[in-house]
Amino acid sequence: MERSFASRQELAEYLSREFPSAAARDGQISPIAGGREAGELALAAIQPDRYGFNRNYLDGNVSRLSPYIRHGILTLKQAKELAFSKVKDRLHAAKFVTELAWRDYWQRLYQTMGKGVWEDREDLKTGLPAGAYAEKLPEDIASGETGLACMDAFVKQLRATGYLHNHSRMWFAAYVVHFRRVRWQAGALFFLSHLLDGDPASNNLSWQWVASTFSHKPYFFNRENLEKYTHSVYCRTCPVRGRCDFEGSYEKLEEKLFRIEAR
Amino acid sequence: MNELIWLHPDCLAADNPAYLKYPMAKALFVFDEDEIETEQWTLKRIAFLYETLIELPAEIERGDVAAKLLARRPEKIVTVESINPRFRDCLKQLEAVVPVEVLAAVAFVDYRGSLDLKRFSRYWKRVEPIVFDK
Numbered sequence: 001m002e003r004s005f006a007s008r009q010e011l012a013e014y015l016s017r018e019f020p021s022a023a024a025r026d027g028q029i030s031p032i033a034g035g036r037e038a039g040e041l042a043l044a045a046i047q048p049d050r051y052g053f054n055r056n057y058l059d060g061n062v063s064r065l066s067p068y069i070r071h072g073i074l075t076l077k078q079a080k081e082l083a084f085s086k087v088k089d090r091l092h093a094a095k096f097v098t099e100l101a102w103r104d105y106w107q108r109l110y111q112t113m114g115k116g117v118w119e120d121r122e123d124l125k126t127g128l129p130a131g132a133y134a135e136k137l138p139e140d141i142a143s144g145e146t147g148l149a150c151m152d153a154f155v156k157q158l159r160a161t162g163y164l165h166n167h168s169r170m171w172f173a174a175y176v177v178h179f180r181r182v183r184w185q186a187g188a189l190f191f192l193s194h195l196l197d198g199d200p201a202s203n204n205l206s207w208q209w210v211a212s213t214f215s216h217k218p219y220f221f222n223r224e225n226l227e228k229y230t231h232s233v234y235c236r237t238c239p240v241r242g243r244c245d246f247e248g249s250y251e252k253l254e255e256k257l258f259r260i261e262a263r
Numbered sequence: 264m265n266e267l268i269w270l271h272p273d274c275l276a277a278d279n280p281a282y283l284k285y286p287m288a289k290a291l292f293v294f295d296e297d298e299i300e301t302e303q304w305t306l307k308r309i310a311f312l313y314e315t316l317i318e319l320p321a322e323i324e325r326g327d328v329a330a331k332l333l334a335r336r337p338e339k340i341v342t343v344e345s346i347n348p349r350f351r352d353c354l355k356q357l358e359a360v361v362p363v364e365v366l367a368a369v370a371f372v373d374y375r376g377s378l379d380l381k382r383f384s385r386y387w388k389r390v391e392p393i394v395f396d397k
Binding site: 001003004005008011012015016018019021022023025026027028029030032033034035036037038067071072073074075076077078080090091094097098100101102103104105107108109110111112114115159161162189192193194195196198200201 | 396
């Protein structure tokens with residue numbers, strides 16, 4: 001195949017011709033560039049100490065290294081060593097390095113599970129039967145037309161860039177699986193389709209963690225939580241503000257979403 | 264000997280162990296059309312990989328990975344290990360025809376021994392002291 005292009009646009013046009021089915025699914029090119037040089041720029045910019053404080057906020061100091069690590073352009077070891085070199089005490093990089101360790105953990109599990117990452121690792125803890133979950137991702141979710149400003153923005157960002165902050169991934173997965181009752185596999189495939197860092201292990205096992213087939217309880221959230229970590233950027237302009245699916249306390253939402261018997 | 268480096272989507276660094284050990288060998292990356300369709304890749308991932316590949320001394324093809332590698336009639340194939348089941352399936356097909364040297368990938372932590380992977384906490388209990396040199 002060709003190796004020389006005058007511009008990214010020319011590259012995109014060439015790849016659209018060579019991979020027509022992928023382009024038909026979504027022909028956009030991410031602003032996140034591939035290659036070692038781009039990866040090293042991202043690596044040099046990491047702030048592991050600040051990451052420890054604000055990583056859960058959408059504007060926090062997250063590294064965005066995942067597409068490069070996923071494809072072996074950078075290694076976990078490189079990221080770990082650079083993180084340690086940037087702090088006075090290794091403990092100041094603890095949160096950052098722990099997240100790197102999560103990827104190592106998922107990969108080790110993948111080695112034992114293989115294609116089994118597509119199957120429930122454990123029973124659901126939602127109290128609902130497997131049949132309560134739809135097989136396919138509803139079209140309004142996939143096209144970003146749910147009317148929920150947050151979820152629609154996440155889909156738009158995912159489709160345009162191939163990247164989502166980890167917290168957005170968790171909220172979106174919880175919305176799909178618990179609020180809309182869709183099988184986690186349908187959401188996981190949607191993510192794999194679009195994420196630059198799409199990896200069946202990290203991706204599917206994280207969806208299983210949210211769904212509760214790889215955790216002690218289902219992960220979910222309420223509007224207050226989402227509003228806090230997004231600084232209200234979505235809620236502020238949301239057409240259903242004050243009456244969205246995520247309103248209420250965790251206790252109320254748990255009652256609405258699940259059939260968990262009191263222990 | 265006519266070695267061929269098999270680049271796959273888990274080892275795309277210019278200093279990966281295969282390039283380091285065989286700096287004069289030709290390298291080939293094959294976009295796995297079955298993987299692209301099964302995982303329903305969109306153009307974004309392909310473009311990201313493509314931008315990475317054109318920085319590397321490698322030829323690029325698309326199609327059936329094993330068939331494309333074997334079509335080059337190498338005397339030996341060299342690659343870096345991956346735990347992706349697709350890698351293992353392809354490796355079996357190649358090994359039936361030609362010698363394949365699989366080099367170890369750079370590890371996050373040098374841990375020898377078995378690990379309990381039931382939950383991250385159990386894994387981390389063993390690995391954390393090594394990572395933090397405690």
